[in-house]
Amino acid sequence: MQTPFILTVSQLNTYAKSVIEQDENLHNVFVTGEISNFVDHYRSGHLYMSIKDSTSSIKAVMFAGNASRLKFKPENGMSVIILGRVSIYERDGQYQLYIDDMQPDGIGSLSLAFEQLKEKLAKEGLFSQENKKPIPRIPSKIAVISSPTGAAVQDVLNVLGRRFPLSEIIFAGVKVQGEGSAEQICAAIEKINRLNAADVIIIARGGGSAEDLWEFNSERLAYAIYNSRIPVISGVGHETDYTICDFVADLRAPTPSAAAELSVPDANQQYFYISSLMNTVVTLVNEKLFDCESDFAKLCESKVLTNPISIVDNCEAYLESLKIELFESADEMLNSLSANFSLLCSALDNLSPLKVLARGYSMTKKDESIICSVKDININDNLEIQFCDGLAKAKVLEVLK
Amino acid sequence: MKMTYEQAIKRLEEIVTMLEEGTLSLEESLKLYEEGARLSEFCHKTLKDARQKIISLNEVENND
Numbered sequence: 001m002q003t004p005f006i007l008t009v010s011q012l013n014t015y016a017k018s019v020i021e022q023d024e025n026l027h028n029v030f031v032t033g034e035i036s037n038f039v040d041h042y043r044s045g046h047l048y049m050s051i052k053d054s055t056s057s058i059k060a061v062m063f064a065g066n067a068s069r070l071k072f073k074p075e076n077g078m079s080v081i082i083l084g085r086v087s088i089y090e091r092d093g094q095y096q097l098y099i100d101d102m103q104p105d106g107i108g109s110l111s112l113a114f115e116q117l118k119e120k121l122a123k124e125g126l127f128s129q130e131n132k133k134p135i136p137r138i139p140s141k142i143a144v145i146s147s148p149t150g151a152a153v154q155d156v157l158n159v160l161g162r163r164f165p166l167s168e169i170i171f172a173g174v175k176v177q178g179e180g181s182a183e184q185i186c187a188a189i190e191k192i193n194r195l196n197a198a199d200v201i202i203i204a205r206g207g208g209s210a211e212d213l214w215e216f217n218s219e220r221l222a223y224a225i226y227n228s229r230i231p232v233i234s235g236v237g238h239e240t241d242y243t244i245c246d247f248v249a250d251l252r253a254p255t256p257s258a259a260a261e262l263s264v265p266d267a268n269q270q271y272f273y274i275s276s277l278m279n280t281v282v283t284l285v286n287e288k289l290f291d292c293e294s295d296f297a298k299l300c301e302s303k304v305l306t307n308p309i310s311i312v313d314n315c316e317a318y319l320e321s322l323k324i325e326l327f328e329s330a331d332e333m334l335n336s337l338s339a340n341f342s343l344l345c346s347a348l349d350n351l352s353p354l355k356v357l358a359r360g361y362s363m364t365k366k367d368e369s370i371i372c373s374v375k376d377i378n379i380n381d382n383l384e385i386q387f388c389d390g391l392a393k394a395k396v397l398e399v400l401k
Numbered sequence: 402m403k404m405t406y407e408q409a410i411k412r413l414e415e416i417v418t419m420l421e422e423g424t425l426s427l428e429e430s431l432k433l434y435e436e437g438a439r440l441s442e443f444c445h446k447t448l449k450d451a452r453q454k455i456i457s458l459n460e461v462e463n464n465d
Binding site for chain 1: 405406407410413414416417420421423425427430431433434437438441444445447448451452453454455456457458461
């Protein structure tokens with residue numbers, strides 16, 4: 001029996017690693033499973049996770065270089081197909097999967113990435129209706145961001161030239177496909193804003209595959225559009241293509257031509273509109289004139305102006321009527337006064353002392369004063385007795401009480 | 402500064418609104434009518450004479 005060969009841990013791990021790495025089957029291996037314990041090491045950019053199925057699990061790592069090429073963001077619970085190699089991390093003796101590339105299982109990585117970004121930006125409010133800027137009704141200047149060689153820019157210019165040639169076009173030629181396109185479009189948007197070069201921006205690109213339009217799903221572009229002071233119309237792809245650019249834009253048009261249509265009024269309708277405005281002005285001013293004329297006519301028809309002498313006539317007639325009234329009331333007053341007078345006279349007549357004397361009464365006076373009581377008389381007083389037809393002088397013989 | 406088409410249309414709309422309120426004197430109304438007629442002619446002529454003008458964004462920068 002040989003002396004047992006004693007290994008250090010390092011030697012054991014190195015040996016085991018070399019054994020595994022010799023197996024070519026483990027160099028490029030496709031593995032399917034579900035992500036768990038996912039850690040995005042934000043400083044290094046490496047991704048750490050476990051891949052598991054219902055019974056087993058394996059540690060996995062994706063280094064920053066490979067991870068940066070991922071279109072989607074891995075998450076716990078996500079089913080993925082992994083291309084990688086198997087090896088051992090000697091320090092920990094950890095058997096693990098080194099991921100070169102990863103695809104979501106079932107759904108394409110691009111569409112997953114799209115959904116993820118869409119959800120994120122929606123949460124941040126980039127698509128909300130209240131943040132949309134209104135599109136100016138009649139823009140003086142329109143910035144068109146598109147490829148100088150594409151059909152899209154021709155469509156846009158044709159529509160604008162036909163519909164409303166008055167708007168000046170500021171053209172920003174950019175790449176609209178492939179890496180760096182989003183960057184150029186962002187730069188154009190920012191420059192147009194900085195120079196305040198237009199009233200509205202159209203981003204135009206013809207139709208293409210999801211991959212062709214991929215740059216329009218850039219997060220950076222989404223923010224450039226969101227932060228633009230100048231409203232942005234997105235005319236990217238065909239009617240059925242939706243990009244992040246469409247969602248964040250202030251107005252989404254189904255095609256580049258439609259974007260152009262939406263950015264300007266139709267000159268023919270404008271002619272009509274100007275005429276209708278002016279017609280309203282004419283009608284309103286005519287109404288005003290007519291009102292003033294009829295007021296004037298009414299004034300002219302008034303008696304003061306047509307027959308001024310009638311005012312004097314009126315005054316005369318009034319004076320006459322006043323005169324009659326005065327006479328009548330004076331008569332009335334005289335009549336009532338004289339009636340009153342005769343009434344008083346007859347009352348006075350009835351009360352006359354002569355009338356009383358005539359009925360047989362007499363009046364006794366002493367020293368020119370009328371005597372009403374026997375108390376005022378003494379024996380031998382000289383009295384005068386007045387009758388209705390004369391006077392008698394008498395002497396008092398006796399006073400009886 | 403030269404009036405733009407948009408400014409002219411806006412002023413014309415303003416004139417209509419003022420006249421619709423009906424509180425203006427005849428003299429003011431007639432003045433607005435004259436202004437409206439001028440604006441409407443200006444808009445027509447501006448639209449009719451318009452020729453599409455295209456410049457590149459780089460030129461805009463150089464002009465400033």
